[in-house]
Amino acid sequence: MTIARHVHVTGRVQGVWFRAWAREQALAEGVSGWVRNRSDGAVEAVLAGPEEAVEILIAKLHDGPTAAKVESVRVADTTVPDEPGFHIVG
Numbered sequence: 001m002t003i004a005r006h007v008h009v010t011g012r013v014q015g016v017w018f019r020a021w022a023r024e025q026a027l028a029e030g031v032s033g034w035v036r037n038r039s040d041g042a043v044e045a046v047l048a049g050p051e052e053a054v055e056i057l058i059a060k061l062h063d064g065p066t067a068a069k070v071e072s073v074r075v076a077d078t079t080v081p082d083e084p085g086f087h088i089v090g
Contacts, residue, residue, distance in 0.1 A: 004033070004048040006078040009061055011071035013043045019088045021065035022057075026086040029053040033081055036089035048080045 009018075014037050022035045022045060031053050035045040045061075047054045064070045 001051060002048060002080055003051045003054055004046060004078045004080040005054055005058065006076045007045045007047060007058060007061060008038075008074040009043045009045075009064070009070055009072070010041070011064075012067075012069040013064060014041055016067035017065050018043050018068050021068075022061065023086050023088055025057055025060050029057050031057050032084055032086050034083075034087045034089045046078055046081055 019035045019037065022043070026033065026035075026047065029049070031047050031049040033046040033048050035043060038044055047057055058073065058075060062070055062073050
């Protein structure tokens, strides 16, 4: 079953290769969607795929890449994006 989650990550998550790392992790897990920086300093993403793969990726987002310092991760249900693949937006 395919699920989709909207994820909002705060902390030191910009300027530390977070989006590229998230894309790499998503592709490794077979998750589609997108990731982008927000003007408030957070990173947001939509993750879609098999429930287990999405949950694994969400767990990884709690740590992020080596240079990141994640403070919080908020997750909400959302709709599956129309576009296949995983993209860095903006």
